[in-house]
Amino acid sequence: HTGTLAFGSFACTTAWILKIICQAVLAEEEATSINPCAKCVYGCLACIVECTYRFISAVTEQAYIQTALLGTGFMQSGYVALGITVRHPFRLALVSSVGDLVELVGTSAVTAVTGILAWYIFVESPLTDQYSSPYGPLLMAVCMGFLIGLVMLHPFSVVAIAIMHCFIIDEEMAGVGNPENTPEPLKALMTSLDERKAKE
Numbered sequence: 283h284t285g286t287l288a289f290g291s292f293a294c295t296t297a298w299i300l301k302i303i304c305q306a307v308l309a310e311e312e313a314t315s316i317n318p319c320a321k322c323v324y325g326c327l328a329c330i331v332e333c334t335y336r337f338i339s340a341v342t343e344q345a346y347i348q349t350a351l352l353g354t355g356f357m358q359s360g361y362v363a364l365g366i367t368v369r370h371p372f373r374l375a376l377v378s379s380v381g382d383l384v385e386l387v388g389t390s391a392v393t394a395v396t397g398i399l400a401w402y403i404f405v406e407s408p409l410t411d412q413y414s415s416p417y418g419p420l421l422m423a424v425c426m427g428f429l430i431g432l433v434m435l436h437p438f439s440v441v442a443i444a445i446m447h448c449f450i451i452d453e454e455m456a457g458v459g460n461p462e463n464t465p466e467p468l469k470a471l472m473t474s475l476d477e478r479k480a481k482e
Contacts, residue, residue, distance in 0.1 A: 286349050286356040290342040297338040304331040340367075347444045351451070366450055372479060373472075377446045381439030388438070389431035396427025 308324045308331075344363030345356055352359065367374055400423035404416035449468060452461040461469060 286346070286359070289356045290346060294339055294342050297335045301331050301335040304328070343440070344443070344447075347440070347447050351444065351447060363447075366447060370446075370450055373446055373450070373475070374443065376475070377442050378439070381442040385432075385435040385439045388435040389428065392431030392434065393424060393428045396430075397424045400424060400427075 305328060308328045311320075311324055341360050341364055344367060345360035348354060348359035348363045349356065352362070354362070397420070400420050404420045404423070445468075449461060449464055449472060452463050456462045464472075
C-alpha cells in the first residue's frame with residue numbers, strides 16, 4: 283500500500299505546512315492589531331488550525347493501522363478508523379495515553395543511561411587527554427541515545443493501539459462482551475475496565 287503511505291504523508295505534510303503558515307500570519311496580525319476582538323478572532327483561528335492538524339495526524343495514524351490490519355485503501359481505512367474512534371473513545375484514549383507514557387519513560391531512560399555512560403567514557407576516563415573538549419561527543423551520544431530510544435519505543439504505542447483495534451473488531455464481529463479470538467488475559471482486562479467505567 284505505497285499509495286496509502288504516500289497519501290497519508292502528503293495529507294500530514296500539507297496540514298503541517300498550512301499550520302506553520304497560518305500561525306506565522308496570525309502571529310504577525312495579532313501583534314500589529316490593537317483591536318481586542320480581532321486578537322480574539324486570530325486566537326480562535328490559530329486554535330482551529332492546530333485542531334485540524336492534530337485531527338488529520340490522528341486519523342492518518344489510525345488509517346495506517348486499519349490498512350495494516352485489513353489491507354484496505356487510505357480513505358476506507360480512515361473511515362473505519364474514525365468510526366472505531368467515535369464508538370470507543372475511552373478505550374482508544376486510555377491505550378494511547380498509556381502507550382505515550384511508556385514511550386516517554388522508556389525514551390527518557392535510554393537517553394539518561396546513554397548520557398551517563400557517555401559521561402564516564404568521555405569525561406571520567408583517561409581518553410579525555412586525546413581531545414580538546416569532551417562536550418561535543420557527549421552531546422552527540424545523548425542525541426543518539428534519544429533517537430535510538432524513540433525508534434525502539436515508538437512502535438510500542440502504535441502496536442498497543444493496533445491491538446485495541448483488533449480487539450474492537452473482534453468484539454463487534456462476535457457481539458459485545460463475547461470476542462471469540464481475543465486472549466483471555468486481554469478479555470479479562472477489558473471487561474474489568476468496562477465495569478469500572480460503567481460504575482463511574
